[in-house]
Amino acid sequence: MIRVSGPDAIAIVTPLLRSAIPLPAFPSHVLRRVGIVDGKSGERADEALCAVMLAPRSYTGEDVVELSCHGSPALLRMVTRWIVAGGARLATPGEFTRRAFLNGRIDLAQAEAVALMIGARTDRAVALAARALAGGLADRVRALRAALVELIAGLEVELDFPEERIGHDLDRARAAVARLRTDVDRWAAAARHGRVVHDGITVALVGPPNAGKSSLLNALLGRDRAIVSPVPGTTRDVVEGTIALAGVPVRLLDTAGLDAPRDEIEAEGIRRSRLAMDESDLLLVVLDGSVSPDRRVLSETAGRARVVVRAKSDLPAHAEARALPDAVDVCTVDPRGVDALLERLAQDVEQRAAAAGDEGGIVTSLRQLELIEALAGALAASAEALHEMPLEAALVDLRHALRLTGEVLGVDVGDAVLDHIFSTFCLGK
């Protein structure tokens, strides 16, 4: 689809179309079949569907023409070139959404939700992004903003006319701040869970060579991703694949194993295994259940979030391996042999991703999450100040909180912030 937005959109596209009625006479928001021709030679290039959406009732709030062509990249490049030759220019990443924001069609929180939707990789992440897109967070922040304005105004009156006591009395202000804090703390918790759903988690398979790590990776992925062999040291580079568990993308990293290296390549493999371990949220410590467990791997991973896996459970178990507390048996030669592990992993993921209480799930950009956390801090500081210090101190914190709500919604944010946000979008959104 080619999208043209701006006051000249219709004039620029008109010479390229052949249709029963000319483009400027198109009714708004109606899809019509058109021919697309080379403006110079008049030669027909494609049959397309065309819609005009007149300002302000369009995504950007400007006049918009959309052409749904046949999907050949060469064709799309060609038509785009003609449109550019007619006076348009190529959009920068996220520019349509940026214009929608600048023209007041959506607030900044919703604009960022568009990027979250585009980046959503599971059903669950899509559901959260849809909620954000519908204004889930923005509505809450707007309500908070209104409450802060009222609170600040009340306290200012209190300061200016203390003898008349027409403002909020202090107890009411304290109670109001306490309520707002509870809300914002809940949002922050829910948003942190939401980031897990959106970003997913990374799980590294670690353990001694030949324990069955690569076989386990393949079994979890349901395909032969990593090379499996009885030769220790087969896996040298980190191999990865992603599955969805509990609606959360789970990136699995198979590693070379932590052993004394026999050569330079293996040494590099082990170094990469350690890096993979460091960037992981959870470790699967894979031990061959038929031999004495590798104590070094167990002690090296003891401080980390981990699940100990007793691999090759089809073989007679070694007594010491059997004694490992809380280990999950897996067998990769049996098609159901990893079900127990998948269930255990899904539980772990669910805990990290669980929607916090009645918030029902919030996903935000990292920028918004930082702002919400700062907001929680500002409210906490104002609560303290309302108890101990002169009123002015509490007002400073509350005004700071008010500014932060503005930043979430995009009130008075500078170009630098907008550039940063929209640079993460893809072209054409």
Ligand SMILES: Nc1nc2c(ncn2[C@@H]2O[C@H](COP(=O)(O)OP(=O)(O)O)[C@@H](O)[C@H]2O)c(=O)[nH]1
């Ligand atoms: N009996 C049995 N052998 C297994 C199982 N999983 C892996 N193996 C064998 O153990 C050897 C090492 O497996 P591999 O996955 O390459 O281990 P890695 O070095 O830890 O990646 C191979 O010969 C596999 O066929 C299992 O569940 N049962």
Ligand SMILES: [Mg+2]
């Ligand atoms: Mg391997």
